[in-house]
Amino acid sequence: MIAWLEHATGGLWPYFVVILFGFLPSEIWRWLAVFLARGIDENAEILVWVRAVASALLAGVVAKLILTPTGALATVPLVWRVGSLLAGVAGFYLARRSILGGVIAGEIVLIGAGLAFSG
Amino acid sequence: MPADPAFTPRSVTWSAVRDGIRDAAGLPALMLMASLIGVGGLARDVGYPMGAGVLSTVLIWAAPGQMVLFGTIASGAALPAVAVAVSLSSVRFLPMTMALLPMMRRPGTPTWVLLLVSHYVAITAWVHSMRVMPDMAPERRIPYFFGFANTVLIAATIATGAGYYLIGQLPAALAAGLLLTSPLFFLVNMVASAKQAVDWLALGFGFGLAPFAIAIVPAGLDLLVEGLVGGTLAYLIHRFLQARRAKADEP
Numbered sequence: 094m095i096a097w098l099e100h101a102t103g104g105l106w107p108y109f110v111v112i113l114f115g116f117l118p119s120e121i122w123r124w125l126a127v128f129l130a131r132g133i134d135e136n137a138e139i140l141v142w143v144r145a146v147a148s149a150l151l152a153g154v155v156a157k158l159i160l161t162p163t164g165a166l167a168t169v170p171l172v173w174r175v176g177s178l179l180a181g182v183a184g185f186y187l188a189r190r191s192i193l194g195g196v197i198a199g200e201i202v203l204i205g206a207g208l209a210f211s212g
Numbered sequence: 213m214p215a216d217p218a219f220t221p222r223s224v225t226w227s228a229v230r231d232g233i234r235d236a237a238g239l240p241a242l243m244l245m246a247s248l249i250g251v252g253g254l255a256r257d258v259g260y261p262m263g264a265g266v267l268s269t270v271l272i273w274a275a276p277g278q279m280v281l282f283g284t285i286a287s288g289a290a291l292p293a294v295a296v297a298v299s300l301s302s303v304r305f306l307p308m309t310m311a312l313l314p315m316m317r318r319p320g321t322p323t324w325v326l327l328l329v330s331h332y333v334a335i336t337a338w339v340h341s342m343r344v345m346p347d348m349a350p351e352r353r354i355p356y357f358f359g360f361a362n363t364v365l366i367a368a369t370i371a372t373g374a375g376y377y378l379i380g381q382l383p384a385a386l387a388a389g390l391l392l393t394s395p396l397f398f399l400v401n402m403v404a405s406a407k408q409a410v411d412w413l414a415l416g417f418g419f420g421l422a423p424f425a426i427a428i429v430p431a432g433l434d435l436l437v438e439g440l441v442g443g444t445l446a447y448l449i450h451r452f453l454q455a456r457r458a459k460a461d462e463p
Contacts, residue, residue, distance in 0.1 A: 127327055147443070148418065151418065155402075163283060166388045168384055178396060
């Protein structure tokens with residue numbers, strides 16, 4: 094019964110899974126932060142450290158999405174996945190600090206490589 | 213009427229909400245739509261209804277976490293293991309929310325408002341807010357954030373539903389391009405908002421440590437370890453540089 098329910102796709106079960114096993118385990122960090130941030134001043138020194146940890150974590154998320162890709166992204170070789178990120182940063186500066194310029198440059202490199210390798 | 217520091221005139225509030233909507237309804241909304249199209253496709257791959265995919269965007273509001281949710285379900289992992297994997301992928305919301313709230317909170321802001329704000333914290337709104345809010349009048353920050361975050365959330369929700377039906381029909385190169393959108397947009401945004409040495413150090417350590425963390429640290433914990441180690445190293449170097457500069461400034 095339980096085993097069958099684990100990955101059932103009918104009725105309301107998928108919605109319960111999203112709420113209980115997706116929403117709650119994720120949301121708990123945001124709620125916890127609300128209480129931990131109480132009484133911390135905007136200019137508190139500890140926030141410099143907290144922000145550095147958050148930035149390093151975000152960089153880690155980006156690196157992980159590129160180094161261990163899922164789905165169609167995995168069909169593009171690693172060199173080109175990393176190359177598209179570098180092209181994005183280069184495009185950002187060449188287009189005079191334009192975020193759109195960076196995104197377009199990175200996408201051109203990746204989609205170009207994708208077309209070349211998927212034949 | 214006595215002035216309540218938590219509340220501001222309606223005209224100020226609504227003009228800030230409008231500014232937030234205007235700033236979101238362009239590149240940020242488009243980028244999130246491109247990322248969440250892929251998530252809609254993942255929900256379909258595990259046999260879930262379109263509504264469950266859409267609900268995951270509204271409630272989880274973290275594309276990487278949603279990818280982990282549907283990815284681990286697809287791998288047949290037991291549900292408690294799915295919950296642990298999703299939770300570990302969302303640890304970043306703790307330092308992100310802690311860094312953002314003190315900037316938005318004013319004396320007397322009710323806790324329920326802060327809890328509601330915290331739900332909208334995700335990479336796009338966070339990076340954007342950290343960049344623009346220091347130069348914004350404090351009373352405009354919360355309404356601006358709600359305008360911005362709701363706009364990107366609505367756009368992303370629509371894209372999740374559309375992606376549920378569309379993603380299978382796209383050529384592989386284009387699907388790869390859509391999946392690249394979020395890491396690429398996050399990266400360019402972080403580069404754009406890095407101001408001080410500590411920001412660059414944190415980014416550099418975050419990237420530099422990633423291959424080692426993925427190889428050495430048990431799956432799921434890698435991001436947490438990397439964030440703590442990389443962020444702390446960046447902070448310590450920042451302190452060291454500050455101390456040296458202070459010494460050099462002494463007469």
